[in-house]
Amino acid sequence: MKKKDFLIAGAVLLLAGVLTLVLRLSGGDPGGAVQVKIDGKVVGTYALVEEQAVPFDTDYGHNLLVIRDGKAHMEEADCPDHYCMEQGEIEKTGETLVCLPHKLVVEVVSGESSDVDVVAK
Template sequence: MKRRDILLIGGILLVALVLFLFLQLGKQPGAEVIIRVDGQEQGRYSLSADGSYSLNSGTNLLRIENGKAYMEEANCPDHYCMRQGQISRTGETITCLPNKLTVTVSGGENFAEIVG
């Protein structure tokens, strides 16, 4: 094997490694959820602490458990938000259309620093 070949293979491996790390980073579990009503931020809750939170003056009840968030109760007629299941990864969202409420997973400030 020539020195140039080794460098080439090394280069490809490095690119693959960087790509792999980048993909892993994108899949990172979120740090918190952001609650928005009608597009306005209402609050943030950490995914690392279990708890139930009353949202939007009690129209929706959010449950955080084992790093995952889901809608436990809602007064909307379709209950579609409750059927959207658990979210835990950055960018995932639960939407309650009748109440104009969204719950979005965010990576938190540390994540923003890494990604830029």
């Protein structure tokens, strides 16, 4: 009988351990997404696993955000400088694409964690 008690105790502990692990993993990384803000207001959040092209048309102008292979980039923009289209692809938490003239910011909110806190540029 005593042996059985230990077994039960052991099983509960194991369960607790597994539960903790599951909670940690799921809490830390629910899969990458980008959040889009225009003039400081969140206008949408888009999963990085889903291949998609999302247009944004406001009084400021037009942008086309494209998500492909788990990364996001600015495919089109009718701003004068097109710097947003030259900012490459983003996939890690905290990375951004910024279109200044259109006050549009795309930020990875829950992706793979980055090796750095900020990039100086």
